[in-house]
Amino acid sequence: MANRGNFSGRIGFILAAAGSAVGLGNIWRFPYLAGTNGGAGFLLIYLVCIFTLCFPVMVGEIAIGRKVGSDAYGSYQKLGGGKWGYLGLFGILAGLFILSFYNVVAGWAFGYFLEISFGDLLDQQDFGAFFGNYVNDIGPLFLFSLAFMLITAYIVSQGIAKGIEAANKIMMPALYLILIGLIVYSLTLPNAMAGVKFYLIPDVGEITSRTIFYALCQAFFSLSLGMGALITYGSYVTKDQNIVSSAAVISIADTSVAFLAGLMVFPLVFSLGAEPGQGPKLIFVILTQAFQNMGPIVGRIVGGSFFLLICFAALTSTISLLEVPAAYLVDQKKFPRKAVVWSLAVGIFVLGLPSLFSQGIVPALNKLPVHNSPDFLSFVSDMCDISLTVGGCLMCFFIRYRWKMNNLNEELTLGNPSFMGSFIQKYINFTISWVCPIVLSILSVLVIIDKFFGL
Numbered sequence: 151m152a153n154r155g156n157f158s159g160r161i162g163f164i165l166a167a168a169g170s171a172v173g174l175g176n177i178w179r180f181p182y183l184a185g186t187n188g189g190a191g192f193l194l195i196y197l198v199c200i201f202t203l204c205f206p207v208m209v210g211e212i213a214i215g216r217k218v219g220s221d222a223y224g225s226y227q228k229l230g231g232g233k234w235g236y237l238g239l240f241g242i243l244a245g246l247f248i249l250s251f252y253n254v255v256a257g258w259a260f261g262y263f264l265e266i267s268f269g270d271l272l273d274q275q276d277f278g279a280f281f282g283n284y285v286n287d288i289g290p291l292f293l294f295s296l297a298f299m300l301i302t303a304y305i306v307s308q309g310i311a312k313g314i315e316a317a318n319k320i321m322m323p324a325l326y327l328i329l330i331g332l333i334v335y336s337l338t339l340p341n342a343m344a345g346v347k348f349y350l351i352p353d354v355g356e357i358t359s360r361t362i363f364y365a366l367c368q369a370f371f372s373l374s375l376g377m378g379a380l381i382t383y384g385s386y387v388t389k390d391q392n393i394v395s396s397a398a399v400i401s402i403a404d405t406s407v408a409f410l411a412g413l414m415v416f417p418l419v420f421s422l423g424a425e426p427g428q429g430p431k432l433i434f435v436i437l438t439q440a441f442q443n444m445g446p447i448v449g450r451i452v453g454g455s456f457f458l459l460i461c462f463a464a465l466t467s468t469i470s471l472l473e474v475p476a477a478y479l480v481d482q483k484k485f486p487r488k489a490v491v492w493s494l495a496v497g498i499f500v501l502g503l504p505s506l507f508s509q510g511i512v513p514a515l516n517k518l519p520v521h522n523s524p525d526f527l528s529f530v531s532d533m534c535d536i537s538l539t540v541g542g543c544l545m546c547f548f549i550r551y552r553w554k555m556n557n558l559n560e561e562l563t564l565g566n567p568s569f570m571g572s573f574i575q576k577y578i579n580f581t582i583s584w585v586c587p588i589v590l591s592i593l594s595v596l597v598i599i600d601k602f603f604g605l
């Protein structure tokens with residue numbers, strides 16, 4: 151096989167995979183889902199899902215990718231034969247749709263960065279109303295999301311180590327720093343502790359089946375699981391690396407950013423006397439209000455840099471989303487990388503246009519007759535959620551019944567000689583053989599029923 155490129159080393163891989171994981175999912179979606187689903191109860195279930203279901207799936211995906219050294223389709227096809235390649239294709243397809251709506255939201259964040267830094271956004275009176283108008287101001291948003299897609303394509307076209315890694319090495323640490331600064335600020339505001347309580351002290355009675363579904367889907371989404379992103383990134387990992395410990399670091403990095411985002415948002419929400427369950431507009435409304443309160447100059451600087459970092463976080467995720475279908479077309483169809491990347495970018499941008507137009511400007515896209523997904527963007531996002539949990543579940547079946555556990559163990563021993571016989575080996579084998587297939591099949595069915603019909 152032609153030289154596909156590799157990550158330069160352990161740190162490069164971890165940063166790139168963590169960059170894929172950390173994104174709008176952590177900073178935009180996690181806080182608003184926690185806000186609408188009971189706060190601390192959601193956080194608790196989320197953490198359980200990460201630990202028991204997501205971490206083993208992540209280890210499995212990276213191992214499959216590294217074993218074969220190919221894209222998601224090629225990896226399943228080579229290890230499984232028969233129709234298993236379709237499982238990879240299913241993930242690739244899910245990735246296309248995720249990127250299509252994700253890029254729209256990234257465009258919103260990019261616009262907020264520009265409007266706060268250089269415009270008069272922070273002079274507004276009502277940030278909720280502003281957001282409602284803003285997402286329907288299609289002209290600029292069209293350009294912002296197009297720009298976002300083109301930047302993503304440029305980085306991916308540069309290849310693995312040069313493009314993807316280099317971008318991540320700068321953006322990830324900067325994101326952490328500003329997040330922590332904002333947490334310190336928000337914790338010093340009056341009534342911040344009410345927000346901390348809402349976020350950290352669970353009321354078990356408040357946990358419903360829907361809390362569990364949303365937490366599960368969010369955990370898969372946030373860790374970029376179930377659609378082949380980590381199979382693809384795993385295919386660029388060298389055999390001397392310890393997959394289990396890398397997966398642990400990636401999971402912890404991602405979970406800590408989501409956790410910190412909540413710790414930043416809820417004290418702000420409560421100190422501003424706002425409503426935690428506002429849905430997708432939560433951070434756009436709450437954060438801008440907080441930045442306004444910091445005064446015109448500080449607010450502009452802090453607010454501008456925060457939205458810029460959200461854009462960086464989103465960018466490291468869109469890079470991985472574009473890399474999945476690109477790797478497929480390069481590996482399987484032998485198309486040249488640059489041509490593949492630019493054509494995909496344009497195609498996916500067009501696929502995202504209905505999501506862009508779904509926030510009110512085209513009424514038919516705004517009120518879909520589907521339970522729980524009022525607009526097209528939410529509908530696509532819900533469908534992708536389903537495909538991620540189903541994809542993760544099928545991967546466990548694949549390992550257990552087709553590839554077989556001893557082959558997984560053998561792959562995981564490379565770069566980690568003490569793996570065999572360790573507690574972590576037993577844990578991963580048990581969760582992939584039993585816990586994940588059973589729990590994920592049941593929950594996937596329930597999630598499908600809930601999303602379509604409402605439980």
Ligand code: PHE
Binds near residue numbers: 171172173377
């Ligand atoms: N994990 C990313 C986020 O949290 C989104 C993503 C999902 C990226 C699936 C790649 C694959 O924002």
